[in-house]
Amino acid sequence: MSELFALTDLSWPGRFSGVTLTLEAGERVALLGPNGAGKSSLLQAMAGLAAPLRGSLRLAGQPLHALPPEQQALHRAWLPQQTDAPPALTGEQLLGMGRLPGQAHDADRVEQIIDTLELAPLLPLPLGTLSGGEQQRLQLGRVLVQSWALRVDHPRALLLDEGLNALDVRHRMRLLNALTDWCDTGALSVVWISHDLTLAAQWAQRVWLMRAGQLLGEGRAETLTRKGLLTQAFDWPLTWRECDDMALLLPAQQPDA
Amino acid sequence: MIAHSPTPLRWLVLLVAGLLALVANLLTGATPVTELLGGLMGHDPLSWQIFMELRLPRALLALAVGGLLGWAGMAMQSLFRNPLADPGLVGVSAGAAAAAVLGIALLGLGLYTRGVAAFVGALGVLGIIYALATRHGRTDLGWMLLAGIAFNAIASALIGLSLYVASDEALRQLTWWLLGSFAEARLPMALGALGLLALLLGLSPAVSRGLDALLLGEASAWQMGVPVQRLKTLLLLLTALAVGVSVATSGMIGFVGLAAPHLARLLTGSLHRALAPASVLIGALLALSADSLARLLAQPAEVPVGLLLSALGGPFFLWLLLRMRRV
Numbered sequence: 001m002s003e004l005f006a007l008t009d010l011s012w013p014g015r016f017s018g019v020t021l022t023l024e025a026g027e028r029v030a031l032l033g034p035n036g037a038g039k040s041s042l043l044q045a046m047a048g049l050a051a052p053l054r055g056s057l058r059l060a061g062q063p064l065h066a067l068p069p070e071q072q073a074l075h076r077a078w079l080p081q082q083t084d085a086p087p088a089l090t091g092e093q094l095l096g097m098g099r100l101p102g103q104a105h106d107a108d109r110v111e112q113i114i115d116t117l118e119l120a121p122l123l124p125l126p127l128g129t130l131s132g133g134e135q136q137r138l139q140l141g142r143v144l145v146q147s148w149a150l151r152v153d154h155p156r157a158l159l160l161d162e163g164l165n166a167l168d169v170r171h172r173m174r175l176l177n178a179l180t181d182w183c184d185t186g187a188l189s190v191v192w193i194s195h196d197l198t199l200a201a202q203w204a205q206r207v208w209l210m211r212a213g214q215l216l217g218e219g220r221a222e223t224l225t226r227k228g229l230l231t232q233a234f235d236w237p238l239t240w241r242e243c244d245d246m247a248l249l250l251p252a253q254q255p256d257a
Numbered sequence: 258m259i260a261h262s263p264t265p266l267r268w269l270v271l272l273v274a275g276l277l278a279l280v281a282n283l284l285t286g287a288t289p290v291t292e293l294l295g296g297l298m299g300h301d302p303l304s305w306q307i308f309m310e311l312r313l314p315r316a317l318l319a320l321a322v323g324g325l326l327g328w329a330g331m332a333m334q335s336l337f338r339n340p341l342a343d344p345g346l347v348g349v350s351a352g353a354a355a356a357a358v359l360g361i362a363l364l365g366l367g368l369y370t371r372g373v374a375a376f377v378g379a380l381g382v383l384g385i386i387y388a389l390a391t392r393h394g395r396t397d398l399g400w401m402l403l404a405g406i407a408f409n410a411i412a413s414a415l416i417g418l419s420l421y422v423a424s425d426e427a428l429r430q431l432t433w434w435l436l437g438s439f440a441e442a443r444l445p446m447a448l449g450a451l452g453l454l455a456l457l458l459g460l461s462p463a464v465s466r467g468l469d470a471l472l473l474g475e476a477s478a479w480q481m482g483v484p485v486q487r488l489k490t491l492l493l494l495l496t497a498l499a500v501g502v503s504v505a506t507s508g509m510i511g512f513v514g515l516a517a518p519h520l521a522r523l524l525t526g527s528l529h530r531a532l533a534p535a536s537v538l539i540g541a542l543l544a545l546s547a548d549s550l551a552r553l554l555a556q557p558a559e560v561p562v563g564l565l566l567s568a569l570g571g572p573f574f575l576w577l578l579l580r581m582r583r584v
Contacts (some may be wrong), residue, residue, distance in 0.1 A: 074484030
């Protein structure tokens with residue numbers, strides 16, 4: 001396994017501080033924490049969008065700030081919580097924006113992405129005629145074209161800021177299953193910010209847990225839950241249950257449970 | 258209803274329309290068409306002089322300035338990520354005109370040096386408005402338009418002051434020029450403007466992906482590998498050049514910068530590989546047709562084309578506002 005991102009004592013003043021983490025090639029990470037914990041800021045910093053950072057942030061072995069944007073785009077793709085797009089743009093045009101200029105993209109993988117997210121019927125339509133969830137599927141497709149379908153021999157990271165919220169259960173599960181397969185090849189790593197704790201805990205190999213601008217812990221969801229760290233982070237009782245071979249991270253009905 | 262891929266047929270229609278507008282413009286004027294054509298066929302030196310020294314420079318200048326304003330409007334709408342951004346509305350043209358007029362009145366600048374002053378004026382206003390209205394890659398529409406009102410007011414005051422101190426002869430010339438007209442066209446001036454237009458068209462494919470990416474926001478454009486800051490600086494400079502040259506040669510021509518990109522989008526969709534040349538073509542088509550019309554309306558006199566276009570621009574702006582409210 002090779003290190004894709006290495007964060008050492010990284011701080012973005014006013015947003016988060018003292019974060020030390022690594023993201024390995026092929027890893028599936030869930031970034032969890034309450035509102036305002038600094039999750040989105042951490043992802044923005046990894047996407048190269050924070051200027052005054054302290055500490056060290058390395059991407060593919062190099063200091064991130066030393067990489068020009070076109071180089072960064074070869075190693076990571078990022079989807080923010082909300083992305084505007086002009087309503088007259090078609091699905092196909094939006095998906096096509098995921099292609100990096102001067103780079104080859106794997107046609108089979110583009111097909112896989114279209115198939116997984118069931119984008120084919122959306123491609124000829126203007127975005128203005130699509131629902132929020134359908135637009136979000138196209139935006140996810142776009143960043144997957146930039147990362148998974150990119151024909152390069154180094155691993156890429158996909159940074160998803162709550163990107164799956166608007167998706168119905170069918171598309172959410174299809175995408176998560178596909179991401180698992182694609183990460184298993186070692187070509188893709190995913191960091192996914194989610195508030196669906198149960199699903200995130202089932203899907204991710206590792207959890208990064210943040211609270212109040214600090215990294216509260218990182219590791220397997222089960223370990224963090226059993227240590228009480230998730231309960232502490234969200235200030236709400238959370239328990240780990242095994243049920244028919246399925247792991248369930250469950251919130252209590254009442255805070256005093 | 259909205260076109261999403263520019264078909265070859267649409268381009269053909271647009272090109273033919275542009276060519277017809279150019280020919281119509283060349284044939285419109287005080288000398289009747291038949292007389293001029295007859296003279297040209299018969300190698301009459303006067304007819305050739307009229308054609309080469311008046312008609313051709315004027316048509317080429319209208320074509321170039323229309324194209325430049327179409328390009329500038331497209332670039333500003335991308336830069337500000339707002340369909341109401343336009344060199345005229347936000348005071349960029351007025352800033353260029355004020356700088357040029359001040360230069361003429363106070364420094365006695367000539368035909369070509371006033372182009373430099375106009376560029377500096379356009380760049381100054383554009384830079385300040387961008388800095389004022391844009392925070393974290395988002396342009397506040399209210400701020401942009403209010404800053405535009407302020408700059409239009411400041412520029413009108415400066416222009417008024419310059420007119421006040423100008424000599425009677427200079428005054429007449431300045432007024433005519435400020436209203437917007439292609440009548441002062443000279444061949445080298447028209448060729449210079451065409452050269453700039455060729456440069457912008459040549460650069461367009463290289464910046465079109467960046468402009469497309471900006472449609473999704475500056476942060477998303479950056480993550481797609483676009484050097485956003487460099488692209489914005491380049492766009493500001495090129496837009497100021499386009500507006501500066503068009504104001505210096507033809508005064509304040511409204512409407513074209515606002516309308517051309519909108520009409521082009523109906524034809525080509527939002528992606529800039531097609532939108533940039535379509536905005537240029539439609540801008541040229543609008544300017545050429547308006548200039549022909551300006552000479553036909555009050556024959557043998559002519560209406561300043563800038564006035565005519567301003568008269569069209571107001572209702573178009575209202576239509577855009579109504580359309581935005583419906584969306």
